[in-house]
Amino acid sequence: MSKKHSMSPSTAATTAATTAAKPVPESSVPKKAAKPAQQVTAVEMGARQREISVSEFFTKNRHLLGFDNPRKALLTCVKEAVDNALDACEEAGILPDVTVRLEIVSTNGTLPPASQATRFRITVTDNGPGIVRQQIPRIFAKLLYGSKFHRLRMSRGQQGIGISAAGMYGQLTTGKPVTIISRTGPRAAAHFFEVQIDTKKNEPLVHENKQIEWEQPQGTQVAIEVEGKYQKGRASVDEWLEQTSIANPHVKLTYCTPEGETKEYPRTYHELPPSPREIKPHPYGIEFGMFLKMLQDTKSHAVSGFLASDFCRVPPQLADEICKAAKVPPHAKPRELKGPIAETLYRRIQDTKIMAPPTNCLSPIGEKAILSGLYKQIKGEFYTAVSRPPAVYRGNPFVIEAGLAYGAAPQDQNKPRQPAMPKAEGERDEEDSELARVIRYANRVPLLYQQSACSTFKAVLSTTWKNYGVTQSRGALPGGPMVIFVHMASVWVPFTSESKEAIADYDEIQKEITLALRECGRRLGLFLRRRERAASEFRRRNIFELYIEEVVEACNRLKGGKLPKEKLKAQLQKIATSRTGGLKTDEALGKTNAGPEGLPHSIIVTEEGIEGEVDLAARVQADTAAAPVETNLLGDEQPVETQTKAQEKKSAGVKGRDAKLLKGEAAQLAPFKGPDRPDKPKKPSRPNKSDKRVSGSRPRGKK
Amino acid sequence: MAAKQRKTTTVEKKLIGVADVVITAAERSKDPTIEIPIRALSNVSFNARKGLIEMGSKKQARSFFNVGMAKKFMQTVLVADALSELQRAELTTSLREIYYRTKHTIQDSHENTFDTQDESDPVIEDLEVSLSALREELHVRAENSGSIVGPVVFGDDGDRVDCAKLGKGGYSVPSIVEPEYLEIRRCTADFVLLVEKGTQWNRLSEDKFWRRYNCVLLTGNGQPPRGVRRLARRLHEEYRLPVYVLVDNDPWGYYIYSVIKQGSINLAFESQRMAIPKAKFIGLSSADPERYELPRNVGIKLNDKDIARAKELMNYEWFKKPAWQAEIKRMLTSGLKYELDALANKDFQYLTKKYLPRKLKEKDWLD
Structure with missing residues (x-):
């Protein structure tokens, strides 16, 4: 009978109720009759039945929240802490500045290497508004406590489980409390807390509470010690942070890895996303049971007033019409509507044509920000981004955004061409069998697990990429060096489980994703065709140049070696140039300077320079360039020059070299950083020499 | 060269003609073109009186400055060269040997003149027809499989x-x-x-x-x-x-x-x-x-x-x-x-x- 503990609280309660209500005739259950020794009376059973606290439930079912294995648990803890930090900052209108620090905690006195370690301390610091002292314990040590559940407004967190669950997991695996430092402003004092959760009661236990000195003027710092496993690669903390930085280019993210490295994800977009509004539920998204509850809870005294004030998009006039259609007097008291009358009312509402919910509750990332995020983190030749107009599923408004980064960076393109080895029969150029990578987001949070269960992934598969000049085998991802970005912003993202790993497969959502992907694909197709056209012209000219040599040699041999070779060659070359259209080809090859046509919100990187949203790209470069230098200055008092040199001498790795390189580039990019450039220039300025160098050597994400 | 004293055969003259096509066209700034009779059902007719299948007069122009044909043209010239080499040396050879003889990597690229024998065999047949020279006259022999x-x-x-x-x-x-x-x-x-x-x-x-x-x-x-x-x-x-x-x-x-x-x-x-x-x-x-x-x-x-x-x-x-x-x-x-x-x-x-x-x-x- 202990199985009841594993049920969810609500079902457990109802089962308890039904079993209590029904007298169980012992003889009617033959199995029990066979084993009379195990008979239990209803009274005895009743004595065992008791309430289960949410915390107890989730302690046993931690996999539901994403703590299935140590590696995932580590990621989930980081994710919950960062999500909270970003939500808080954005809500307070502060450009987020978040530091994530992973430290190895020794269990037996010696510090194991990062890959062997089993215990970590996660510290996440933000520059957000801080938390008032009284709320700190409950926010961090009580499940299902928060500000985000009872409202319809887009945010990363939804239920109020996340951070307290992370704390509970830490407590469970290491026995250590969660430590919090929070300060609401430079004038306020910083409070230090150590809290644990009383799993039986789902209430916080405060271990320590004092005022301390803190160097930060404002913000919150959470530290949790957990059992975990640090492993790079797919679905790692590193990948998650990198993807977070792509979808949140307005965030400055600093990441101190357990290996002692510091990674900087600079801010490349300097505007906060518009703050989403809170909305009332849309009538289409309400189930009947919920509707009954709303009838009871409303503050209005009349049904028409209730409809008009408790829902969005129901003006008083429409409310009256609905009442009329349902044959309910508009002045009836909502609390008195019950049973069939309420149901007719509910049906009439569903039948009435009601405007789609307002969309100012959403805060999409925006095409420019997606572009800058992709451009910053992913190497490629072509970038594009599409934001769909808002749509509605089950009464919840949502926006789908898609982005795409394609190709190898120009500096990588030339590499494999070097070894021109003669090929034997049957030998081919090694084909790139690389498949596209899909990065998925829900309300700006990267989703790393359960890719194949996710609506976004299914939409990517069902898009016919072949139409856009990309290879795709049946039922597989498209091939080629490509990253596909899909973001769903909604007041309520329908996840398939509490651990928020995959978006459920609603038709409306899938349709929107497909439309966004198609638009991305269309632009990619345009780009590829344009590139192909240039390449084929180039090949045309090249072919003739290659073959002329062969033909001349063969003719010479046929003529017994008595041929004026150079003359024949020159003659043939002259014909070749005239046949391949001379200067026109130069144009097709992009040597003249026409911008990308029909490619809005895209960036094209060629060896010659950047096209499209040039100013955006330049700004990203300037930011990426400036960032490491800045942190070096903050890090210690040494002047930059000497420090980079010192680092180089020690050959301390990539970062030192980059820092130096970048500093030079930042200076080169100065002309692009003009303060008030037009938003989208019709014709991008002629890419100059500095462009070329930049695109050739700028450091980008590690991908 | 030792072959200089030897009298050039008719076939050899025909092969050299391929080079002449290129040279003359180049001098006139024209696209060098070889005419090749089409070898397909569309270009044969059955002569009931003689009881023979006869080739029609349809021809296909193979020109150099055409992206689709450039490689074929180059290959044709190469094979013509190899065949004339056979004539000079008075040797016979197989189709496969011709393929190997003419196969090399084009300078400054990783492209081969021929990738498989399937590319060189039709070129030899093309030359046979367009020069109206028999394969035996071209000194190319098949397997002794009879x-x-x-x-x-x-x-x-x-x-x-x-x-x-x-x-x-x-x-x-x-x-x-x-x-x-x-x-x-x-x-x-x-x-x-x-x-x-x-x-x-x-x-x-x-x-x-x-x-x-x-x-x-x-x-x-x-x-x-x-x-x-x-x-x-x-x-x-x-x-x-x-x-x-x-x-x-x-x-x-x-x-x-x-x-x-x-x-x-x-x-x-x-x-x-x-x-x-x-x-x-x-x-x-x-x-x-x-x-x-x-x-x-x-x-x-x-x-x-x-x-x-x-x-x-x-x-x-x-x-x-x-x-x-x-x-x-x-x-x-x-x-x-x-x-x-x-x-x-x-x-x-x-x-x-x-x-x-x-x-x-x-x-x-x-x-």
């Missing part, structure tokens, strides 16, 4: 080869059998029997069928190579020997017969000296299984390809004779094909002892 046995004496490189004294293995027919290479000194046979399959030729040779019926046994192991076809034609022409063709009863067997009789579509330009319009189809006919009481279970079901091919054959001009239409239709209605080997079902020597004697006695053949 055998002959019977009362015939050849002179080959000064050696006397008596095909009646070569046991059951016979003489391997060289790929070039023109009089200057192979001399027919004596032939006392009454007819030529051309067998599709080596296995059945072996059966006949082992049973000394040729001795009893005084004939020449020839085989080409499948589609007979040029050497075998040309030799049969010479025996037919020079010694007035009738030629009988013995093939499997399937569309491919019919086509082998038709190639021997009227020439092939691909090499229609050579029909003149290869085809034997008077050749007769002796078997296996689709009427034979009934007549010779072959059980149905030794037949093989026609597959889709067979059926498609048979229908194609029925549309060829040279299969329009009523007897042939009936023959092919009969096969299609029965839905079965029979191999020559199936005759062994009755007796190992059924072919030698019963089948062929009866056929010859009854003069049961198709024209």
